[in-house]
Amino acid sequence: MNPYNYLYLAALLFTIGAVGVVVRRNAIVVFMCVELMLNAANLTLVTFSRLNGNLNGQVVAFFTMVVAACEVVVGLAIIVAIYRSRRSASIDDASLLKR
């Protein structure tokens, strides 16, 4: 199979994630879109690893997964905390920095 197809898929996934982050308001959805972008990056790393014939890219992909896991823990905790105090998970409501 043509390895470039993996790269096209990764680009597609990244674009979906990026558009999702910019256009969606729900914090959970935005968060999932961020995960989508991370995984798109992972997919690219693995693809290039395959293309180059060494394991460096795959190793970095593992690092990314660990970082993503940590990020999910912290990020979800923040989202829950914001939801508890504001009764809303919309990220547009949490725009206090403006003032």
Next chain:
Amino acid sequence: MVSTSSLVYLIGLPLFGATFLILMGRKADKWGHLLATAMSAGSFALGVAHFFAMTNRATEERALTQTLFSWIKVGDFDVDAALLLDQLSICFVLLITGVGTLIHIYSISYMADDKDRRRFFAYLNLFIAAMLLLVLGNSYLNLYVGWEGVGLASYLLIGFWNQKPAYATASKKAFVMNRVGDMGLSFAIMIAFATMGTVSFDGVKEAAERAGTPALTAMGIMLLVAAVGKSAQFPLQAWLGDAMAGPTPVSALIHAATMVTAGVYLIVRSNFVFDAAPTAQLLVVIVGAITLIFGAIIGMAKDDIKKALAASTMSQIGYMILGAGLGPAGYAFAIMHLLTHGFFKAGMFLGAGSVMHGMNDEVNMRKYGALRKFMPITFITFGLGYLAIIGVPPFAGFYSKDAIIAEAFNSGGIKGVLLGSVALLGAAITAFYMTRVMVLTFTSKARWDDEVHPHESPALMWLPMALLAVGSVSAGFLLTRGDALVNWMYPLFDHGDHQELHEELLPHSVVTILAVTMVVIGVTVALVKYQFKDVAAVAPTDVSWATRFVRNDLGQDAFNEAVFMRPGQALTRGLITVDEVVIDGAVHGVGAMALGSGSTLRRTQTGYVRSYAALILVGALALLAAIWVVTQ
């Protein structure tokens, strides 16, 4: 030169008195005046002891020095804080502490009703200490410290009653005009340092022989500016009349006997500079001649007794400056006139204070008259001072003024004729205005109001007056007996190079006859005008423009205001505008620019996470695009 360790006490005693009385505050109110008087008297006793010790030493060993500490030491330049007591300084020490002590005693009674008497005495002691430092310093820099010190004391004492705005203004005026002169002194010091590398009297005296005439002329002119400021000489004379706002003992001590003569001291002390700079010396005699006429003319129209005496002081110092400008021949006579003037003018000021004391502080002579009967002692002591100042033989002023007039005539050529004539004319005017003061105050008909009850002052006040009167009578005779003062001072002014002797234009006896004739004319005119005619109790207003001009001090204030004050104010106002528009504008502009750009850029901070994310995305894409463009 002999080294000693006792000179510092001359200054130390009054300085201690001043510091102690100021630090003690109201606790010292009861006995502060006694302490101050004791300190001044102690200093006088020390001075007398030094004087007699000095007379017992050989001529070349008479000067005493004391190094206090190393003051400035930078490379080759080395200034010690050191004192020098020689034949010239001892005259001043005795005058300052002697007259000073008498005036302290007088003030005990004169200021008895003033609740700030302690502060007054503290300032008086401060003045004595500063003035002693001025005459005892062994370098221009040490002199400068004392010079500023007496300026400060003078300022504090003129404005002693500063609750009256006019008096506070007078003290400020004196201070500011003195600053102009002080600037001259600092320039002179700088010139000495730059061209000769030293500021001590000995060093400059030595270096003056090698230094070029231009440097010495510049230094001499700057020293003259300093003397002109401190001694109220033309053109910096306007402050002295207003300085009479201070209590009368202050006028007697500072603005007649001692501080205002500091300029004469400076010129005589710097004789080695002026002898080598004929141009500067010529300026000195010109200033002296102008001032002696200027002051005398102002004195003719003054109704305020203290201002009349102040004008007279200005004129008499003009004589001294004239004498000091005549070179080696005149220095000793300038100092002699300074000493005799110290006696008779201080005595007359104290007399004026005594009159004011008995007349409810009235200073207008048109409100006096016939006080001879009510204040006999004041009349006699003032009268002796009067005879001394107009130069009636054998009173003190006769000897000293006569000598200066004779020296002026004999200074050679057309200059001598001019200077001598001016000095003679000054003598006539002096006789006129002093007779006027005398007649208006003591011998004309009484013109005071009914509620005034003139009375003689207490013994504490007339005793100093009597002692000063004794000096007014005898000082001239004593100082000239066997040319005592001239021989005493001679070693100081002897530079080895004897100037060629001018042919005597007029023998001394002719000058004496001329001078006495002028005095008689002046006295006669004054008697005709004031003794044998009734004097108006209010100054007549329908007078000629000349009288009005003289009453306005020959327009000195108008001139200063038009030439210096108003342009100065305009300049400051202009600078304020520049400050507000240009400098403040730049500062505020920078602030406003930062503020404006901040509030514009703030709009990009929306607080929406999504817009931030979009910006990051755009940024990342832009970066990628840039990399792509660069690598292609």
